[in-house]
Amino acid sequence: MQTQDILPFTQKAIQAPAVTIADIDKEFVEAVRRHASTNGGNAAYVADTAQVSGGALRSSERYVTIVLPKTDATAIENRMVEITPAVRRTADGYPIACGMLAGGLVEVSLLAVSEAYPILIGRLNVLWVFRDEVKLERLIYTLDMEQDFGNASSVADSHRYEDDPYEDPTQRTPIEVHTTFVLDGILPPHVPLI
16 A cells, blocks of 8 residues: 555544544443344444543544454454455345455445545544454555445446345355444434443
8 A cells, every 4th residue: 555545634643543442432332232133143333432432532533333243353363454345245135335354254334334434534443343352443544445445336336226146155255244323313422322
């Protein structure tokens, strides 16, 4: 990655102090775990700094919170690998634009990525909520990546009326996170999910 690929106004944001793992609110973590389990398992949430910190911190940064209530952290070791776009299929066979995380082991709906507005700060904040622990990663996000994700979205959209389930289950991504909840406007920034 070239430094010039990052938007000029994001240079300061990349170096700015951010939420640390110690700042993550335990009540928020337990609330999203419960909510994801109630809604079928794996889910992604887009939350702001105040929500993930229980109101202790405030900033304009957002966090893609990936909740994998049946997966241990050791199952996904390559969390720092660059996020890449892909057009995948839902369980019903419909095309969906996704961000591929952890070297392609985890796919998350592009809705979660775009609602976190990573282009504004030059990074994608990913809060992983596993069965056994919580991890926080920051992935570089560039203008080129934004364009690639836009292209993936256009491709998925152009095939939205096609129903083409995977015939071979091995074509599926090991961990698919297509259910996304954007917490903006749903909760006050310091109140965890119920």
